[in-house]
Amino acid sequence: MAEIISSSYAARLEREQHLGEVREAARTLANRFPHAYWRECDKEEQYPWDFVKAFAEAGWMGIMMPEEYGGMGLGLTEAAVMLQEIGASGAGMSGASAIHFYVFPPAPILRHGSEEMKKRYLPALARGELLMAFGVTEPTSGVDTSRIRTRAEKKGDRWVINGQKVWSTNAQNATKYLILARTSPRDEKRPLDGMTLFFADMDRKHCDVRVIDKLGRAAVDSNEVFIDGLEVPEENVVGEVGKGFYYLLDGLNPERVVVGMEGIGIGRAALDLAVEYANSRVIFDRPIGKNQAVAHPLAECWMRLTAAESVALKAAELYDNFQPCGAEANTAKYLGAEAGFLACDQAMQTHGGYAYAKEYHIERLWREVRLLRLAPISQEMVCNYISNKVLGLPKSY
Structure with a gap:
C-alpha cells in the first residue's frame, strides 16, 4: 500500500510540475503584450495579429492536436491553463478568443473528419496559418x-x-x-x-x-x-x-471548461489591478485597502475565483482521463463566469469613478467578461442541465 501511495504522490507531483511549466510559458508569452496593447486593439477594433502570430510560432495553436498533425498532443488541462493565463495577463476575451477559436472549433474535424481532411487542414490550423x-x-x-x-x-x-x-x-x-x-x-x-x-x-x-x-x-x-x-x-x-449536431456535442464539455477558466483568468487580472490600486490610493491619510469595506469584497473575489478554478481543473482532469464530466464542466463554466464578472465588478467599485477611465483598463475587462454569462451557453441553460441531469428534476425546457 505504501508503494502505491508513494507512486501516486510522485505522479501527482510530476503532473503539477508539468502544469506549472505550461503556466509559466503561457504567462511569459502573454505578458509580452501589456494592457495598453489590448486597449489599442479594442479602441481601433483591430484584430490582434501580433499576439496570434506569437502564440502560433510557439506552437500553442495545436496544443490539443495529435503530433502527427503538427500539434503538441497535450490535453484539455494544459489548454485550459494556457487560456486562463492569457485572460490573467490582461488580454481579456480579446486575447482568449483569438486563441480559443484556433483550438476548439476544429474539434469535429479532428474527431469525425476524413483522414484526407485532417491531413489537409489540421497542420495549417496548428501553425496558425488557417483562420x-x-x-x-x-x-x-x-x-x-x-x-x-x-x-x-x-x-x-x-x-x-x-x-x-x-x-x-x-x-x-x-x-x-x-x-x-x-x-x-x-x-x-x-x-x-x-x-x-x-x-x-x-x-x-x-x-x-x-x-x-x-x-x-x-x-x-x-x-x-x-x-x-x-x-x-x-x-x-x-x-x-x-x-452534425451530435459531432458538436463532443466539444461542449471541453469548451465549457476553458470558458470557465478564461473567466477566472480575467477575474484575476481585474483583482490584481484592484489590489494594486487599493494599496496605493490614499484617502483620509490611509490606503483605501486598509478599510474592510474595500478589503473584504476583494478577499471574497479571490476565494470565489480559487473555488471555481478547482472545479474547472477537476473537470479537465476527468475529461483527459476519459471519465464523464458533464456536471463538473457545466459547473466550471457557471462558476468561472460568475466569479470572473464579480471580480471585475468589484474592481470597478474599488477604483470608484476612475474605473470609467480607460487608462485603468478595468472597464474593458468588465465589458469583456460579461459575455461569458451569456455565451457559449447561458447561465440559465447550465442550471437547466444541473437540475435535470444531476438532480433528476423534470425537464423545464
Missing part, C-alpha cells in the same frame, strides 16, 4: 438548434447552402467556415437528426459578412453571415450526413 469561423447560431432559433433554417441541398457531387448565421466569430478574416445546416426536414420525434457539418470556403461571392457592433471584445469580430448559393464539395462534409 476559420464557426456557423451554428441563427437569429430565429436561439438555443433551440433543432430549429435552424439554414439548409444544404445535394446537387450532383456538391452541396449548395442557403441561410443565415449570427455571432460568427472571425468571419471578417476567415478563409474557412464550419457550418451546421439542415440536410433533411426536422422530425418532431428526433429533432436533432438531419443536420450536417460542412467545412466550406468563406467565399465572399456567396457569403455576405456583416460585422455586429457590440458591447465588448471589439478586437475580435462577431458577425452576421448571409449565405446564398454557397457550394461545398462532397469531400468537405464532416463525418456522416445528418449527424
